[in-house]
Structures are given as structure tokens and as C-alpha cells.
Amino acid sequence: MVYYLPVVPHFLGVDGNSNMESIMKKCRSCKTNESVYTWQPFGPDDSILCFTRPGYHYRGFPTIGICEDCKDNVENGNPGVIFTYKKTGYYALDHQVKETPF
Ligand SMILES: [Zn+2]
Numbered sequence: 001m002v003y004y005l006p007v008v009p010h011f012l013g014v015d016g017n018s019n020m021e022s023i024m025k026k027c028r029s030c031k032t033n034e035s036v037y038t039w040q041p042f043g044p045d046d047s048i049l050c051f052t053r054p055g056y057h058y059r060g061f062p063t064i065g066i067c068e069d070c071k072d073n074v075e076n077g078n079p080g081v082i083f084t085y086k087k088t089g090y091y092a093l094d095h096q097v098k099e100t101p102f
Pocket residue numbers: 027028029030031032033066067068069070071
């Protein structure tokens with residue numbers, strides 16, 4: 001007697017999509033769009049404008065996955081980009097990241 005195990009490629013999502021989107025995460029700020037950039041507001045650059053593609057980030061520094069829209073807001077110094085890191089809330093404004101006052 002021969003048993004055949006069902007072979008399901010592990011990279012396929014439940015809906016059968018094999019594209020990257022099925023394994024991508026949501027933006028850490030708006031939590032709506034897909035995270036397409038790795039943002040490293042706490043280094044290694046002095047500037048908070050440190051964005052890389054996922055997988056190409058600088059090791060040893062916190063990484064925040066964010067979407068295209070939120071990246072634009074950070075780059076333009078707009079309000080509205082918030083995230084939490086180690087249970088502390090932060091917001092980006094005018095090319096600076098500060099702790100939220102609550
Ligand atoms: Zn976003």
C-alpha cells in the first residue's frame with residue numbers, strides 16, 4: 001500500500017496566489033496599505049529619512065515597515081505618520097521622530 005501525501009508548495013497563500021503580496025505585511029503606520037519599505041528612523045543615518053527595500057536594511061537598528069504613502073509623508077515632513085516601537089509611541093513630523101505625549 002502506498003500513501004500519497006498532498007503536495008502543497010509552502011510559498012503559496014491560502015488563495016493560491018504565489019505573488020509576494022500574500023506574505024507581505026501591513027504598513028506599521030496606517031495599517032491599511034502593504035508595507036513596501038523598511039524605514040529606519042533611529043539610524044544608522046543622522047536623518048530619519050532612511051528607507052530601504054525589505055531585506056536590504058542596516059542591521060542592528062530598529063526597522064519599521066511602511067507603505068509608499070507614509071514614506072512620502074515622512075519625506076515631506078507631513079504629520080500623520082505614527083508607529084510604536086517597544087511599546088512606545090512615536091510620530092514623525094518635520095523630518096524628526098518624537099515620542100507621542102500619551
Ligand atoms: Zn502606510
